[in-house]
Amino acid sequence: MRVIIADSPEAVARMGAEQCIRLLQDKPAAVLGLATGSTPIALYAHLIQRRQQGEVSFRQVRTFNLDEYIGIAPQHPQSYRSFMQKQLFDHIDILPENTHIPSGMGDPMAESRAYEDKIHSAGGIDLQILGLGRNGHIGFNEPTSSLSSRTRAKTLTQETIRDNSRFFSADEEQPHLAITMGIGTILDARKVMLLAAGAAKADAVKAMVEGPISAMHPASALQMHPSTLVIVDTEAASKLELIDYYRWVQSETLRVQGAYL
Ligand code: GLP
Secondary structure, eight states, rough: EEEESSSSSSHHHHHHHHHHHHHHHHHTTEEEEESSSSTHHEEEEEHHHHHTTTTTOTTOOOEEEEETTTTOOOOOOSSSSHHHHHHHHGSSSGGGGGEEEOOOOSOOOHHHHHHHHHHHHTOOOOOEEEEEOSSBTTTTTTTTTTTOSSSSSEEEOHHHHHHGGGGSSSSOOOOEEEEEHHHHHHSSSSEEEEEEGGGGGGGHHHHHHOOOBTTTBBBGGGGGGEEEEEEETTTTTTTTTTTTHHHHHHHHHHHHHOOOO
């Protein structure tokens, strides 16, 4: 795991976007794994801007989102499909048929199997972007998820439901179930990049990077991935025991490579 500590949430987003853009410049037909939540919004804004400046194209890119709520239609304003259209897809030159999000309607078991097959047929995910739940979830893999799980339906914890209630108005029914890539699915990506910002994520970041690998903290499974980049702001990094070491590695990397990433 490489830990990059950025000065601000904005710098987290900028560095994350830079990674995506480098990948797309090297491999224009890359397969991206995408995430929802508030953290990647600023990263997507950077991608949109860089597209508008003609620095990157998504014409050949295929995307697979991590998860979707069960029981709400894609057109629902709180669906992750609506989120992705609004925050990214509607503003870039990606082909709609190349954007994949699990369907929250229909039979979740059949949908899960079909989603795994689609990822496999696309040749696997080159770069999986992740946010981090306060309880350590990635995608919607809540604590005690199998570390080798595949795409399937999950029941959300009360904590996650509360954390995400800010996106739903009082009269809207909030789903308690979701379909999510499994931890095993995520670990199959060739590269993983997790972004986290803010003091509320500090405990989860500490457990992910320095805690034991445990199903109680799903993100800790990333310690087993050979190429995971964790980009955090100073607040999210504040509880890391080896923070001075990560900063030292960062400055050495800059000295040797001329860039952090
Ligand atoms: C949701 C998503 C996760 C995301 C998490 C954190 O639960 N399913 O993929 O990482 O929220 O969201 P935020 O970035 O808003 O803190």
